[in-house]
Structure formats: structure tokens, C-alpha cells
Amino acid sequence: MLIRKPSEIPPSQITSKSDYMNRRKFMAGAAALGAAALTADRLKNIAAPREAVHAATKLTTVPSKYSTTGVTPTTFEDITTYNNFYEFGTGKSDPSHNAWRLKTNPWTVKVDGEVKSKKEFDIDALMKMHPLEERIYRHRCVEAWSMVIPWVGYSLSEFIKQCEPLSSAKYVQFLSFDDPKEEPEIFSVNLDWPYSEGLRMDEAMHPLTLLTFGLYGQTLPNQDGAPVRIVLPWKYGYKSAKSLVHIRFVKSQPRTTWNEASPQMYGFYSNVNPDVDTVPWSQKYERVIGAPFWKARQATLLFNGYGDQVADLYKGMNLRTNY
């Protein structure tokens, strides 16, 4: 496995912080001056020089039998500019403009709760723990849109084994970073930070549950949850918590952010289900991101099409009440 260390990048190629900040300022000024003369689309690209923000590292991956076949991945552009990451704003393009503020190196993930002993994992150690696999997964947002994303990571179960949980551990809780550098729009969003998500132990141990470090063969852009996140292809996107700093093994069902905001709308399980819609809108269809507007509509599948692999986890459960 080859992970390019920052030290391999010649210092001459690294833009100094002040130049980089000045560039932003200059760009903002230029954008304001030239606004009248430019089309909206070009303006968008100039006001937000994304490539300057994302210092990607190439990742070496091995193929995986858990990767979804017969699907066309959504473009890198769309995956990295159409995000829900409310710590960085509620607009879809806000995270791609604001998430550069998150400092992802150094980064450690704390593990505690019902484990043999507390541990801390450095991000580099985490990435080397197991060979990285490319996993193409469908991604279904509760807002009724969908993507296909080529993630990079390995099964969370590999990591959980290293954590040595006790038999008393029935659930896993995932906590995101708790340092929103600034409140994006103080009047516009009111959630209880840090972002918290959780899984039943058997869900967490399922091979499809991916501890994720990258997409499209490179490290995660910040707006997609750098440096490490969880990905659950059969659940609505909000279950796949981003930028994890703390993983807890617990005895009882942990608090989860959206469930706290509205228990009627957001259940603990949040499995994709076209026949159950607890949110105001229908879940029967989804809009395929990147498709032209007249043919973006696509039928949503139970468990987002992963029923063959995951339906057994919920055998005998009423999916209507356990939403």
C-alpha cells in the first residue's frame, strides 16, 4: 500500500499559507469587480477555488467483492460540491466553500466505553490497519436524491476487532468533530453538536459497513467527511457520520442527532424504505444527481437495493414502526 506522505511533496510546490489566503482575498475582490461581466456559472468557480483547498493524497486500493457492480459513479465534481454537512452551512455548496477550515492533520480517533481498554488511534495508523478497498456504493439521502460513490476504506468490523469490545457492548456510537470554527448561519440551524450517530453491534459488524478514508482513489475532501467517516449504503445518508473523532461502545441505544431533533421523522434505524416516509415528502422515488431534470426520477429500492445482504439483520422486525 502506498500512501504519499506530505514530506514527499517538494516544499517548492507547497503554496505558503499567506499566499493562499491572499489568493482567496484577491479572488473575492476580482469576483466582485468582474461580477457584471461574468456568467453565473463562471463566477461560481472563481469565487470558490476548490482545487486550492483540497490537498488530495492518492490512495492505493485493492478490488472488493462488496463493491456494487453495474452502476455508473456520480462525477467527482458533484460528489464534492453537493453535500449535507450542516457544521459548515445548510446550503448544498456551503461545505465545499467552508470545510477547508477543518484541520484534519494531526487527527486521532478515541475509542472507549465497553472495551477491554481505552485506545487512541492516529489517522495514519488507522489507514494502515487493513488494505484499503475500493467500494462503489449507492448513496441515498433522506431528501430523496441519490448518488453512486466510489469510496475507499475497509470494513468497520476489521477495526472493531482491534478495539476489543466487551460482550456488554450492544451499540456503537460515532461522534464527529466538535469544533465548528464558526457558526455558519446562527439563525438557520439549531442542532445539538457534536453530530452523533449510532448502530446496533450487528449492523456495525456487517461487512458492508465501511470505515472510509477516501473517494475516487484519493483521500476524502473535507466536505465529504475527512479524514475518516462511516458509510452505510442501505441507510439514509445522515447515518453515515463524517469526520469522526470518538467511537464509543455502549450498552444501550445512543443518542443520534436527527432523532433528537425529531423522533417522529428520524428513527434510529433509518433504513432506506420506499414504503415508509416519516418525513414530509415521499420516499418512493429519488432524483439521480447529475441526470438531466426530465429523467432524474428513479424508483427507490428497499434497503437501497442491498436487501440481499442486509435484510437478515432486521428479520422479524416491523420496518414500519422501527423506521
Place this chain on the structure above:
Amino acid sequence: MSNRAIVILKFIVFPACLIPFGMLVYRGFTDTLGPDPVATITHTTGFWTLYFLLISLAITPIRRLSGKLVWLIRFRRMLGLFAFFYGTLHLTTWVWLYSNFDVHAMLHDIAKRPFITVGVTGWTCLLLLAATSTGWSIRRLGGRRWTTLHRLAYVAAIAGVIHYWWLVKPGVHTPWKVTAVLAVLLLARVAWQVKESARKRKVAVAA
């Protein structure tokens, strides 16, 4: 303001009101509606419906500020009709892009989903307002009845704002701005009523 100036101004305001629509059409043809074009179209038409409703509801309070602004009333019908225009485009996205013309599914939505019920209610108000927006309608209904009917503009705006609140996720408060503007516009009317009745009382006492 002279009649001539108003006519000239109308020739400027009318195409200006079509800019958001023109931008959508342009972006549609150049494939620049963004990653989620359906959402872009839906949100743009929805927002402009609300904006035109609020602008047309702002005419009366602003006009009352000064006798020199009375001419503004001549633009109210045009602005209100643009609210109906964008509202109809917004409704069309639901009928076409979300429901694919499935009448059964739409009736189910109207019955089951409160944000759609209130949205369709708001649009129905706009339809009634647009249908009775001609001089002929005013004469036919008589000024008093027409004025009463056209209070539906308040119902439409309140329905639009509720529609927005019921749509956003819990904890998300993005509709607060349009809500604040609508509240100010409605309170301005209450304040004016209070002031007017006080003035009338004074006149009565003086007499």
C-alpha cells in the same frame, strides 16, 4: 409620476421580473442547473413566488409613507401576476418532475402531506386572484366585494410561508427571513389601522 413615465417604467419592470425565469431557461439549455437540477428549478420558482407575493404586499404600506408614492399601486397587479406565474411553474415541477402526472399520487399527497395541502391552497388563492385581476372583474364584482376577495393575497402569502416551514428539517430555520418580512408587512397594516382610527376619533372629537 406622469402616466408616460409609468408606462416606460412598466416596460422596464416587466422584463426584469422575467429574469429569474430567463436564467432558469438559459441554465437549462447550457446544462448548468447544478448537480440537482430538479431541486434548483423547484427552489428557484418557489422562492420567487414568495418574493413576488411579499413585494406586491409591500406596495400598500410603502405607498402610505408618502403621498408622492401613490403611483406604486399601478404596479401591484403586474407583480401579483408574476407571483402567480412563478407559483404555477413551481406547481408544475411537482405535477411533472415529482409526480410524473400521476393524478392518484397527487391526490394522495394533497390528502396526506400537510406541506403539499397548504402549498396547493396557496396556489389556488393565487389562481382566484389572477382570474379576477382585470378591470372587468372589479366592475362585475363591485369594489367592496372585489377588495374582500383580494384579501386572499394574505392567505396566499401566509400559506406560502407555512409551506416553507413545514418542508424544512427540524432544527433548520432558513425560512425565518421571509417570515420576518411578512410579519413586518402585516404589522404595518395593523399599525396603520390603529393610527387611522385614532385620527378619525380626533376628527370626531374636534367636530
